[in-house]
Amino acid sequence: xxxxxxxxxxxxxxxxxxxxxxxxxxxxxxRKLCAACLRAQSACICGWIAPHVAQVEVLILQHPLxxxxxxxxxxLLHLSLAGSQLxxxxxxxxxxxxxxxxxxxxxxLLYPDTPADQAPGMLRAAALDPAWLRHPxxxxxxxxxxxxxxxxxxxxxxxxxxxxxxxxxRQTPASHYLIRKxxxxxxxxxxxxTVYALEQLEQAPQRYAxxxxxxxxxxxxxxxxxxxxxxxxx
Ligand SMILES: [Zn+2]
Numbered sequence: 001x002x003x004x005x006x007x008x009x010x011x012x013x014x015x016x017x018x019x020x021x022x023x024x025x026x027x028x029x030x031r032k033l034c035a036a037c038l039r040a041q042s043a044c045i046c047g048w049i050a051p052h053v054a055q056v057e058v059l060i061l062q063h064p065l066x067x068x069x070x071x072x073x074x075x076l077l078h079l080s081l082a083g084s085q086l087x088x089x090x091x092x093x094x095x096x097x098x099x100x101x102x103x104x105x106x107x108x109l110l111y112p113d114t115p116a117d118q119a120p121g122m123l124r125a126a127a128l129d130p131a132w133l134r135h136p137x138x139x140x141x142x143x144x145x146x147x148x149x150x151x152x153x154x155x156x157x158x159x160x161x162x163x164x165x166x167x168x169x170r171q172t173p174a175s176h177y178l179i180r181k182x183x184x185x186x187x188x189x190x191x192x193x194t195v196y197a198l199e200q201l202e203q204a205p206q207r208y209a210x211x212x213x214x215x216x217x218x219x220x221x222x223x224x225x226x227x228x229x230x231x232x233x234x
Contacts, residue, residue: 034046
């Protein structure tokens with residue numbers, strides 16, 4: 001963002017006064033933001049909120065680089081799931097993270113369970129006790145919202161996450177996320193991956209189908225908002 005602004009200012013010296021004036025106005029005037037989704041009101045996504053009450057509690061740990069990512073789905077997920085939490089950070093304060101992971105719910109990390117991801121020095125993930133799955137109301141699903149690389153880094157930087165049993169997704173439908181390149185290894189958005197994980201844990205296929213439908217609307221909106229290429233007329 002600041003990247004963009006500084007570039008347009010340095011270019012403005014060779015542009016007409018009109019363009020320079022527009023640039024400084026854009027820098028000075030704060031855009032009105034929607035208080036719920038934190039986006040400009042012209043790009044508010046709250047119309048796609050599909051309220052659901054999950055049996056499994058959801059804690060979303062969002063990488064800071066995702067906060068301003070227009071195509072990110074974590075906030076829509078958070079706004080749609082009653083009782084979900086969203087915390088932004090890369091390396092969390094251990095005491096703060098411990099508090100977020102506190103019982104009595106048992107924590108499961110939404111993350112592929114592949115030995116190749118065990119970097120030296122990382123704790124080994126505990127095995128997922130099948131008995132836990134009989135009581136979805138006793139579970140908390142931890143979701144890392146970031147690119148694949150950033151998710152790995154978050155895992156590496158937060159030892160409290162490393163030992164958690166992991167939930168690999170199985171048999172997920174094809175992603176509806178056509179607006180962004182591979183986000184998770186299975187190319188699902190954070191919202192889709194979480195929804196399918198909840199359906200898996202709650203053994204309730206289609207319970208969140210309305211949320212996926214709403215997500216389709218969000219994807220279409222983001223596609224329509226994609227910045228035009230130079231020379232394009234809107
Ligand atoms: Zn909004």
